[in-house]
Amino acid sequence: MIQTNNYSNGHWVAGEDSVPNINPSDTRETIGEFAQASSVQVGKNPGGATRTKDLGGQRT
Numbered sequence: 001m002i003q004t005n006n007y008s009n010g011h012w013v014a015g016e017d018s019v020p021n022i023n024p025s026d027t028r029e030t031i032g033e034f035a036q037a038s039s040v041q042v043g044k045n046p047g048g049a050t051r052t053k054d055l056g057g058q059r060t
Contacts, residue, residue, distance in 0.1 A: 002032030009045045016041060 002021075005012040015035030023029040 001030060004032065004035050006035045006037050006041070008037070008041065013041070 003018070006015050007013075016038035017036045018033040019036055020030045021032040021034055023031050
């Protein structure tokens with residue numbers, strides 16, 4: 001099973017919680033777990049998305 005972390009302020013960090021990624025063709029199967037940041041974690045990095053875009057991300 002795949003487990004993910006959040007990319008925050010230049011570092012990969014574990015989330016406070018996670019949500020399952022369920023296989024749509026077999027809802028009994030969990031494919032992976034996606035990290036979910038807490039409001040405290042988000043508050044520690046208020047400009048992170050803007051900095052990431054400035055480093056080469058493209059706005060769509």
